Amino acid sequence: MEQLLSLSTLDKLNPNIKGLAYDKNAGSVGIVHIGIGAFHRAHQAVFTNDLIALGDNQWKITAVSLRSANVRNLMQPQDSVYSVVERSDEQVNVSLVGAIQDVLVAPELPQQVVDVIASSQTKVVTLTVTEKGYCRDKSGLHLDLNNPDIQADLTSLTSAKASPKTMPGFIVAACQKRQSTGDKLTVVSCDNLPSNGSVTKTMVLEFAAALDGQLASWIENNVSFCNSMVDRIVPAVSEQDVCDVANVLGLTDKSVVITEPFKQWVIEDNFASDKPQWDKVGALFVKDVTVYEDMKLRLLNGAHSTLAYIGFLMGYEYIHQAVTDKTCLAFVKALHADVLKTVEDVPGIDLEEYASTIIARFSNSKVPYKTTQVATDGSQKLAQRLISPAEILSKQGIISRPIALVVASWCRFLESVDEQGNAYTVSDPLADELVGIAQHNKADEITQVKLILEESGICSDAMLQDSNFIDQVRVFLKSIHDKGIGNTVKQFLAQ
Numbered sequence: 018m019e020q021l022l023s024l025s026t027l028d029k030l031n032p033n034i035k036g037l038a039y040d041k042n043a044g045s046v047g048i049v050h051i052g053i054g055a056f057h058r059a060h061q062a063v064f065t066n067d068l069i070a071l072g073d074n075q076w077k078i079t080a081v082s083l084r085s086a087n088v089r090n091l092m093q094p095q096d097s098v099y100s101v102v103e104r105s106d107e108q109v110n111v112s113l114v115g116a117i118q119d120v121l122v123a124p125e126l127p128q129q130v131v132d133v134i135a136s137s138q139t140k141v142v143t144l145t146v147t148e149k150g151y152c153r154d155k156s157g158l159h160l161d162l163n164n165p166d167i168q169a170d171l172t173s174l175t176s177a178k179a180s181p182k183t184m185p186g187f188i189v190a191a192c193q194k195r196q197s198t199g200d201k202l203t204v205v206s207c208d209n210l211p212s213n214g215s216v217t218k219t220m221v222l223e224f225a226a227a228l229d230g231q232l233a234s235w236i237e238n239n240v241s242f243c244n245s246m247v248d249r250i251v252p253a254v255s256e257q258d259v260c261d262v263a264n265v266l267g268l269t270d271k272s273v274v275i276t277e278p279f280k281q282w283v284i285e286d287n288f289a290s291d292k293p294q295w296d297k298v299g300a301l302f303v304k305d306v307t308v309y310e311d312m313k314l315r316l317l318n319g320a321h322s323t324l325a326y327i328g329f330l331m332g333y334e335y336i337h338q339a340v341t342d343k344t345c346l347a348f349v350k351a352l353h354a355d356v357l358k359t360v361e362d363v364p365g366i367d368l369e370e371y372a373s374t375i376i377a378r379f380s381n382s383k384v385p386y387k388t389t390q391v392a393t394d395g396s397q398k399l400a401q402r403l404i405s406p407a408e409i410l411s412k413q414g415i416i417s418r419p420i421a422l423v424v425a426s427w428c429r430f431l432e433s434v435d436e437q438g439n440a441y442t443v444s445d446p447l448a449d450e451l452v453g454i455a456q457h458n459k460a461d462e463i464t465q466v467k468l469i470l471e472e473s474g475i476c477s478d479a480m481l482q483d484s485n486f487i488d489q490v491r492v493f494l495k496s497i498h499d500k501g502i503g504n505t506v507k508q509f510l511a512q
């Protein structure tokens with residue numbers, strides 16, 4: 018067993034590996050990141066690492082885990098140094114990242130988390146808390162004041178020592194303190210939600226308003242919320258990856274992240290105070306992120322969810338396997354053809370080419386992404402990925418048959434037993450309700466579809482009333498029940 022990667026073992030690192038280009042102990046923390054998972058470590062932390070390597074070392078990151086201690090337990094013994102392995106058929110690139118100063122586990126030290134966000138040194142908070150971490154209500158437009166964690170946080174914030182649990186709770190608790198110093202703050206959302214910064218703003222302001230109107234107006238005037246579009250495929254790391262990487266590094270790295278060479282970050286240029294110059298290391302600052310977000314959420318994430326549900330039901334464990342199946346591939350292309358009609362021109366990007374690059378990226382077998390991983394949290398993902406383009410097309414008089422088929426596959430997936438009769442677990446905050454509906458209404462497709470769409474909250478009122486679209490979903494679901502997923506997709510392609 019090799020020694021563990023850490024600051025004290027760096028001299029044992031394989032000399033061919035790109036080490037840290039700076040003194041990890043120098044500089045200061047300027048960013049707090051909430052939601053440390055593999056994605057953050059392979060995306061925002063890499064941009065920041067590259068910026069620090071240019072000599073701008075005021076932007077080190079204190080990362081926060083809102084739930085488990087796992088990442089902290091892996092990173093702490095390594096002095097928070099880890100490796101990022103970029104893999105494709107053509108290349109493997111390994112480099113070390115030292116941008117993360119330390120990792121705090123929020124349930125253990127909630128007040129310390131509030132204090133670090135409140136610190137004058139902190140200029141920027143970045144977020145990857147996943148879609149459900151925004152604590153939206155079913156409409157997606159407002160804070161869910163019935164969420165027990167939000168209720169507990171509201172109570173906690175009235176006490177002298179606030180111990181929040183949720184993202185809005187932490188930001189508001191820190192702003193209570195920042196109010197006294199008057200320090201401005203910028204929050205950059207990096208989750209796959211449309212207008213993710215504006216959504217963050219709404220949730221934070223509604224939370225603050227429920228506590229204290231004056232605090233809400235302070236936040237409105239002193240905190241800016243940037244929308245951002247993030248893109249990089251970062252699957253969960255396996256034991257095998259850790260062993261393989263140890264052989265390359267000459268040291269064991271238990272918090273390694275595996276990713277593809279591609280990465281993209283487009284950020285709304287709306288900072289309240291100092292701004293990390295991420296544009297020097299490949300990010301793009303723009304006035305309006307909307308077109309980039311729509312493009313990415315619909316063409317990339319929409320196709321990802323498609324391959325997750327259809328691919329899983331066809332028996333594929335990984336996205337790269339599903340996308341190399343001829344039927345699935347032809348289906349994704351049909352989906353792209355429809356969705357492309359809903360995406361506006363994006364400066365500097367050829368959308369057709371963008372769509373084919375996505376297929377090439379999904380085919381990267383060196384970055385194996387489980388269909389079940391993408392299939393999680395459908396109730397939080399499908400509105401922006403599939404329903405919103407379907408709604409735009411409906412308004413143009415087009416019923417998107419490919420999107421209807423994916424929605425039908427999701428309804429079938431929620432039955433939680435595959436076509437061979439094997440049971441599996443659906444992971445979704447609404448799993449109990451949705452799996453119950455799917456299982457009890459298998460014999461009555463229209464009821465199954467309507468109840469799932471209503472209960473999940475993925476449709477606007479207009480889409481719930483769109484009987485043409487809903488009936489198309491029903492027809493495909495019935496076909497999946499009668500003939501199976503493979504035949505249904507093949508028949509669709511034949512028409």
Ligand code: CS2
Pocket residue numbers: 209247248249250251317318321322390391392398
């Ligand atoms: C994926 C995304 O798991 C999922 O829902 O669709 O995490 C996807 O890999 C990233 O958005 C790519 O940028």
